[in-house]
Amino acid sequence: MINVIGITTENTLDKDVSIHTLNLSQYKWVWVDFNAPTDEEIKHLSHTFNFHPLAIEDCIHVLQRPKLDHFEDHAFYVTHVVREIENELMKDEIDFFVSENYIVTFHRMPSKEIEQTWNKCIHSKKIETWDTNYVFYQILDKIVDNYFPLIYKIEDELDKIENNSEKKSMNLLMDELFDKRYWLLYLRHTVNPMRDLLYKMLNSHELIGIRDKKEYFSDIYDHLLKLSEMVMSNRELTSDIRDSYLSMNSHQTNNVMKVLTIITSIFVPLTFIAGIYGMNFEHMPELSWQYGYFISLGVMGGIGLALFLWFKSRGWFD
Numbered sequence: 001m002i003n004v005i006g007i008t009t010e011n012t013l014d015k016d017v018s019i020h021t022l023n024l025s026q027y028k029w030v031w032v033d034f035n036a037p038t039d040e041e042i043k044h045l046s047h048t049f050n051f052h053p054l055a056i057e058d059c060i061h062v063l064q065r066p067k068l069d070h071f072e073d074h075a076f077y078v079t080h081v082v083r084e085i086e087n088e089l090m091k092d093e094i095d096f097f098v099s100e101n102y103i104v105t106f107h108r109m110p111s112k113e114i115e116q117t118w119n120k121c122i123h124s125k126k127i128e129t130w131d132t133n134y135v136f137y138q139i140l141d142k143i144v145d146n147y148f149p150l151i152y153k154i155e156d157e158l159d160k161i162e163n164n165s166e167k168k169s170m171n172l173l174m175d176e177l178f179d180k181r182y183w184l185l186y187l188r189h190t191v192n193p194m195r196d197l198l199y200k201m202l203n204s205h206e207l208i209g210i211r212d213k214k215e216y217f218s219d220i221y222d223h224l225l226k227l228s229e230m231v232m233s234n235r236e237l238t239s240d241i242r243d244s245y246l247s248m249n250s251h252q253t254n255n256v257m258k259v260l261t262i263i264t265s266i267f268v269p270l271t272f273i274a275g276i277y278g279m280n281f282e283h284m285p286e287l288s289w290q291y292g293y294f295i296s297l298g299v300m301g302g303i304g305l306a307l308f309l310w311f312k313s314r315g316w317f318d
Contacts, residue, residue, distance in 0.1 A: 002041050005121070006030040011128040019044055024101055029132050031121070033114060034106040049104065051097060052076075059095045059106045066193040070206050074099035077136075079197070080190045081111065081143055084150060089186050094143070096136055100209065103132040105139070113142035133209035137216045144223050147191060151230050154180050158234060162241050170249055174242070181238045188231045195224040266307045270300045 004017040006027040017030065019041075024030060034041065045056045055076045058064045069076040077096040082089055094111060097104035105114055117138040121130060161177055198221040201210050210217055273296060289295065 001035045002037060002044065003033045003035065003118070004030060005118075007127060007130070013122060013127055015122060019048060022048060027101070029101045029103070031118075031132070031135055032102065032104045033118065034104065035110065035114075036108055037106070045104075045106075049097065049102070051104075055095075055097070062093050062108055063091060064093065066190075066197045068197055068200050068204070070204075074102075075207060077197070079140065079143060080194060081113065082147060082150060082187065082190050084153075089150070089183055091186075091190060094139070096139075098132050098136050098209070100132065103135050113139050113146065116142060131209070133213055134216075137213060137220070140217075141220055144194070144220050144227070147187065147227050148223075150183070150187060151227065151234070154183055154234060155230075158237055158241065162237075170245060174245060177238055177241060177245075181235065184231050184235045184238065188228075188235070191224060191227045191231055195221070195228055198224055262311055265311070266304050269303050269307070273300055273303075 002019045004019055004022060006014040006017045006022075007029050008014060008026070009028050011028070014027070019032065022030065022032070034045075042056070042060065045051050045059065046053070051074075052069075052071055055069060055071070058076070058078060063080075064078045066080055067078045075096075075098050077098065079094050079096070081092045081094055083092065084090075092107065092109045092111070094114070095106040097106075105111075107114065117135060120138065121127070121135060124130060157176070157180055161173055161180070164173060198217060201207060202214060202217055202221060204210065
């Protein structure tokens with residue numbers, strides 16, 4: 001589907017524009033949105049706008065790295081959108097062709113960022129303040145702002161894992177922790193390239209429209225810096241939680257081994273005594289004693305008690 005709106009030289013909005021009859025010279029600027037286009041509609045990128053074949057190829061082959069390409073009369077941008085779908089992170093690509101008198105957006109999946117900006121544009125009462133770079137800013141700002149809820153959700157989940165208020169098992173907690181580490185890695189592979197893209201945009205001498213609205217795009221860059229720091233700090237937090245759980249698990253294992261060692265140490269001499277009197281020799285004087293059985297039990301109990309008190313005095317039960 002291809003949607004087109006045009007802003008006339010009198011700053012009026014024309015919503016009844018067809019891509020087949022589009023004449024750029026009739027408008028101050030136009031916005032053409034390729035929303036999940038068919039192969040036939042994609043041909044307008046070359047037939048109507050005469051975009052570079054490499055840029056068109058980047059649109060067709062999805063999930064290119066976020067980047068900026070300069071051409072003679074326009075700039076080409078690749079940006080990434082991240083959404084949570086059924087508790088999984090999904091990445092999508094939105095491409096932009098931006099010049100002074102047109103902006104072309106291209107995306108394979110429906111985009112709420114573009115839909116919101118589109119509605120905001122057509123209902124604006126100050127359409128004369130809009131231009132192609134302002135449309136680009138509005139969409140890009142919404143793309144970046146939608147990263148924040150994902151980070152906040154991860155932070156809340158990490159807080160639950162760290163507190164373990166639901167008393168989950170160690171194995172289950174570790175599985176959840178590594179899931180969140182994967183989410184953070186996924187976001188880092190999106191946020192950092194987007195941050196580099198904004199840095200390149202702000203420091204380019206060829207993007208006059210971006211330079212004129214530098215304070216707007218600088219604000220997006222600041223958000224991406226904050227997002228990058230949040231991703232890194234949360235990844236460090238997952239490492240700390242992981243190390244803490246491993247240390248706790250090792251400590252619990254050591255306690256169990258200590259108890260088993262103490263029990264074994266107490267029963268070794270008792271087993272030794274029982275082993276002696278379990279031997280089948282005919283002449284063993286103690287076997288004929290009237291109270292030999294009770295004496296041997298007393299000796300074994302005394303040895304066990306003595307070992308217990310000795311272990312306790314050395315702090316083995318602390």
